Amino acid sequence: MSSTSPPRGSAAPHPSGRTGGRALAAARGLVSGLLTVGLATLLAALMQQVGATSGQPAPIAAVSGAFIDRTPAWLKDLAIAAFGSNDKRALLVGVVLVLAMGCLLIGVLATRRSRLALTAFALLGAVGGAAVLSRPEATAADAVPTLVGTAVGLWFLGRGYREPAASDVGNPARRLVLGAVVGGSAAYVGGWLGGDSTEATASREAIAREPARATPVAVPAGADLDVPGAAPFIVPNDDFYRIDTAIVVPRLTAEDWRLKVTGLIDREVEIDWATLQDKPMREALVTLACVSNEVGGDLVGNAVWTGWPVRELLALAGPRSGADMVLQTSADGWTCGTPLGALTDERNALLAVRMNGEPLPFEHGFPVRLVVPGLYGYVSACKWVTELKVTTFADDVGYWTPRGWSADGPIKTSSRIDVPRTGATVPAGRVAVAGVAWAQHRGVSSVEVQVDDGPWTAARLATDASIDAWRQWVLDWEARPGSHVLRVRARDRAGNLQSAVERPPAPNGAEGLHTIAVQVA
Numbered sequence: 001m002s003s004t005s006p007p008r009g010s011a012a013p014h015p016s017g018r019t020g021g022r023a024l025a026a027a028r029g030l031v032s033g034l035l036t037v038g039l040a041t042l043l044a045a046l047m048q049q050v051g052a053t054s055g056q057p058a059p060i061a062a063v064s065g066a067f068i069d070r071t072p073a074w075l076k077d078l079a080i081a082a083f084g085s086n087d088k089r090a091l092l093v094g095v096v097l098v099l100a101m102g103c104l105l106i107g108v109l110a111t112r113r114s115r116l117a118l119t120a121f122a123l124l125g126a127v128g129g130a131a132v133l134s135r136p137e138a139t140a141a142d143a144v145p146t147l148v149g150t151a152v153g154l155w156f157l158g159r160g161y162r163e164p165a166a167s168d169v170g171n172p173a174r175r176l177v178l179g180a181v182v183g184g185s186a187a188y189v190g191g192w193l194g195g196d197s198t199e200a201t202a203s204r205e206a207i208a209r210e211p212a213r214a215t216p217v218a219v220p221a222g223a224d225l226d227v228p229g230a231a232p233f234i235v236p237n238d239d240f241y242r243i244d245t246a247i248v249v250p251r252l253t254a255e256d257w258r259l260k261v262t263g264l265i266d267r268e269v270e271i272d273w274a275t276l277q278d279k280p281m282r283e284a285l286v287t288l289a290c291v292s293n294e295v296g297g298d299l300v301g302n303a304v305w306t307g308w309p310v311r312e313l314l315a316l317a318g319p320r321s322g323a324d325m326v327l328q329t330s331a332d333g334w335t336c337g338t339p340l341g342a343l344t345d346e347r348n349a350l351l352a353v354r355m356n357g358e359p360l361p362f363e364h365g366f367p368v369r370l371v372v373p374g375l376y377g378y379v380s381a382c383k384w385v386t387e388l389k390v391t392t393f394a395d396d397v398g399y400w401t402p403r404g405w406s407a408d409g410p411i412k413t414s415s416r417i418d419v420p421r422t423g424a425t426v427p428a429g430r431v432a433v434a435g436v437a438w439a440q441h442r443g444v445s446s447v448e449v450q451v452d453d454g455p456w457t458a459a460r461l462a463t464d465a466s467i468d469a470w471r472q473w474v475l476d477w478e479a480r481p482g483s484h485v486l487r488v489r490a491r492d493r494a495g496n497l498q499s500a501v502e503r504p505p506a507p508n509g510a511e512g513l514h515t516i517a518v519q520v521a
């Protein structure tokens with residue numbers, strides 16, 4: 001291999017002088033672009049899977065997204081008129097075509113003005129990177145895939161024109177094919193891993209810009225006690241626990257989403273996103289809890305959910321007598337069986353479309369999921385929901401039932417100490433002991449704390465915001481030096497005292513009192 005530059009000005013001994021040479025040079029530009037985009041797409045998908053980025057799309061999608069955001073309304077309308085719901089796909093094709101043209105030209109340019117060509121290529125990469133960074137919620141890490149992809153593309157392009165013509169005729173062509181295969185496979189795998197995130201991201205961002213039309217929920221001022229270190233009353237989306245079986249998070253567009261009601265009903269009903277938007281939405285405070293949560297664990301969280309009561313959809317379908325369960329199915333095939341009654345009674349069982357005011361994050365079920373107060377997630381909170389089959393517990397089972405978990409999953413009255421942390425050393429004197437307690441759809445009526453073998457002392461409760469939401473509590477403890485054990489228990493409005501008997505999560509939820517050890521200095 002030689003590092004000699006091609007002769008400048010004269011193309012005589014170089015293949016670019018011939019038509020075949022120029023085609024080869026153009027192809028080299030194209031393959032360099034494919035490598036860049038392919039590797040950037042793959043890397044973006046991988047980084048997104050491990051949570052290293054904020055989940056911004058690869059450069060092509062980002063450029064398209066940035067373009068949409070800056071498109072005047074009349075052009076948008078024109079595009080929708082011309083391409084209908086394929087307008088975003090048309091835009092993507094357009095961006096790819098323009099990029100491909102640019103790369104072809106750069107490839108040809110590289111044979112004569114190599115430095116200019118490399119600069120132009122780097123500029124294209126910079127535009128892609130800038131587009132990624134311009135997306136809402138983007139962080140610096142989101143630009144890394146585009147940077148790496150551009151570096152590899154530049155290297156490939158630079159290598160190509162440095163190759164002396166005499167070396168071997170088969171070699172450059174073979175290298176081009178290899179580059180195209182690597183770039184193409186990376187793009188394919190990246191696109192698959194990213195789950196077609198391009199259109200889905202654009203779809204979600206468009207919804208994020210729409211105002212939420214719902215009767216707002218009132219969160220009373222005293223619902224959050226603001227004790228440092230304790231869980232906030234409303235858990236931000238980014239901090240919310242996530243549990244599902246999805247290796248690749250489904251990324252649907254709202255436009256492609258459909259939900260059908262089937263089974264033991266009077267008439268089949270199918271709704272799409274537009275239909276759902278016209279329904280009267282409401283906001284509700286609901287605390288989700290995972291049946292796998294250990295005593296003291298953090299697989300529980302509270303959020304404001306916006307949605308349409310699912311009972312109204314079921315009423316349109318008309319469940320037949322004899323039905324006692326609804327088998328919910330997700331876009332990725334996961335299922336759960338929910339008691340029909342919990343979806344038809346007066347509670348706020350919602351077809352949720354927003355979480356804390358934002359469109360559902362992809363990880364939490366975009367575009368639509370179920371949120372059912374009082375039931376563990378594994379029997380109720382289907383994300384990416386696509387079908388509700390009205391059926392019976394005798395005829396159907398949800399995903400987790402044959403895997404050792406109960407068919408029924410009402411949430412157990414529970415409580416947790418957030419501060420101090422177990423094992424902590426605290427100064428003697430007044431110490432705030434604080435945490436949360438939950439008894440969804442029954443409501444928490446009291447929380448008590450016990451220090452060592454002392455009496456159970458009532459904690460101060462935060463203002464009750466909803467019987468479906470958790471409740472913060474705090475106790476001012478006069479801490480004396482030494483080792484101490486603290487435990488907590490809650491009582492619900494139905495009169496149940498939290499169970500002190502220790503039971504593991506399987507088959508229907510852990511029991512026992514959260515107990516911590518602290519040192520007082």
Ligand SMILES: Nc1nc2c(c(=O)[nH]1)N[C@H]1C(S)=C(S)[C@@H](COP(=O)(O)O)O[C@H]1N2
Nearest residue numbers: 241242243244245290330334377378381383
């Ligand atoms: N499609 C789908 N929905 C699902 C699950 C799943 O595996 N797939 N897991 C459920 C379980 S076990 C819980 S606890 C909740 C968690 O919801 P979150 O990830 O939004 O906190 O989602 C439920 N919905």
Ligand SMILES: [Mo]
Nearest residue numbers: 290291377378
């Ligand atoms: Mo769960």
